[in-house]
Amino acid sequence: MAILFPIVLVLAVTTLLAHFSRRLNMPAVVGQLLAGILLGPAVLGWLHPTEVMHIFSELGVIVLMFLAGLESDLHLLRRFLKPSLYVACIGVAAPVLLMGIASKLLGMSVIESILVGIVFSATSVSISVDVLKEENALNRPEGATILGAAVADDILGVLLLSFFIRFGGAPAAGEQPNMFLTIGEQLLFFGGVVVLIRWLAPLLMHLSEKLLVIAGPTLMAMIICLGTAALADFVGLSDVVGAFFAGVAVAQTPTKKEVDASIEPMGYAFFVPFFFVGIGLQMKLALSWADVLLIIVFTLLAVVTKLYGGMAGAMLGGFTQHQGLTIGAGMVSRGEMALITAQIGNDAGLFPAEQYPAIVIVILLTTLLSPFILKHYLHQTPVPAA
Secondary structure, X not given: OOOHHHHHHHHHHHHHHHHHHHHOOOOHHHHHHHHHHHHOOOXXXXXXXXXXXHHHHHHHHHHHHHHHHHOOXXXXXXXXXXXXXXXXXXXXXXXXXXXXXXXXHOOOOHHHHHHHHHHOOOOOOHHHHHHHHHOOOOXXXXXXXXXXXXXXXXXXXXXXXXXXXXXXXXXXXXXXXXXXXXXXXXXXXHHHHHHHHHHHHHXXXXXXXXXXXXXXXXXXXXXXXXXXXXXXXXXXXXXXXXXXXXXXXXXXXXXXXXXXXXXXXXXXXXXXXXXXXXXXXXXXXXXXXXXXXXXXXXXXXXXXXXHHHHHHHHHHOOOOXXXXXXXXXXXXXXXXXXXXXXXXXXXXXXXXXXXXXXXXXXXXXXXXXXXXXXXXXXXXXXXXXX
16 A cells, blocks of 8 residues: 555656646646646655655656667668757757856856756757647758757767766765776777667567567567666666667667557656656755746756757758757757756766756756747748748
C-alpha cells in the first residue's frame, strides 16, 4: 500500500494534468511538473521524495534519454552537416558564455555559473517538430537544419555535461581520482560507442529478431540501453550519456521503429512521469524578488542566445537572415533536455540549490514561448515554390 498508492497517485494526476496541458496547446511536460508541485510539499504535501520515487525517477530519465537518442537521425545530420554544426556550436557556446556571465553577476560561484550555462545550452526539439509538422515545414531546408542541429546540439550538450560533472565537482571523501586514468577510461568508452553504433548494436539487434521470446528486439534494446548506461557510470560519466548513445546506436538498425513503438509507450506511460514529478517535488512557490529578477533576466537571455546564436550559425551555413531567425527560433525550447541537465547537476551537488526552482521556471517559460516565436518567423518566411 505504501508503494502502490503513490504510484497510482502519480500516474493518475500526471495523466490528467498532461491532458489539460495539451488541450491548452502546451507541452505535456508542463502538466507533469505541475503534478509534482501540486502533490508535493509546495502545495498538498501528499508526496515526498523517497527511495522508490528516486529509483523510478532515475529509470525515467534513462528511458527518456534513450528515446532522445533513438529519435536522433544521423543521416539528416550528414545531409545538412555544415549549417547544422554551425547552428549547434554557436547555439551551445552563446548560452554557456552569456548566461554563465549573468549567473556570476547574480552572485553564483564559477562552477554554478558554468553549469547554468550548460543547462541552457540544451535544446528540446520535440516542441519545434510539432510546430513544423503543423505548418508543413518539416521538409523545408529550415526544418531539416533545425532537426540536424538538434542532433548535434544534444551530442555536444551531453559531452559537456558529462565532463563537467566528472571534473567540475569536488571528489568524494577518500577518493583521489587519477585524472589521466579517468580520461583514458572515458576515451575508451567513446571508442566503444563507435564500435556499438557501427557493428555491435546492428549485430545484437539482428540476433534479437531470431530469439524465441516475446518482444526480442525490445528486450535487447533495453539490455543495450541499461548496459551502456552502467558502463558510462563506471567510467565516471553520467548514466544518461550511455543511455543516449545506446539510443543513437539502436536508431541505426532496421529494428528502430519496432523498438520505438514498444519502449516509447512504456516509458511515457510509467517511468518518465516519475522523473518530472520528482523535479516538481523539489519546487517551492515562495519566490523572492531576487528569484523574480533571475527569472526575467534568464528568460530573456535564454531566448536571445538561441534565437540569434542559431541565426548566426545558419547565416554562416549559407541561409538568409530571416531563414536564420526561423532556425534560431526552432532551437529556443529547452524542455526535457534542460530539465534533465539541471536535475543531474542538482543531484551532483553542483547546482545553486536556492535558485533551482526559479531556473526550472525559466526552462518552462522558454518551452512555452518557443512555439509562438517559431510560428511568428515561419509565417513571415515565404514558402518555396514546389
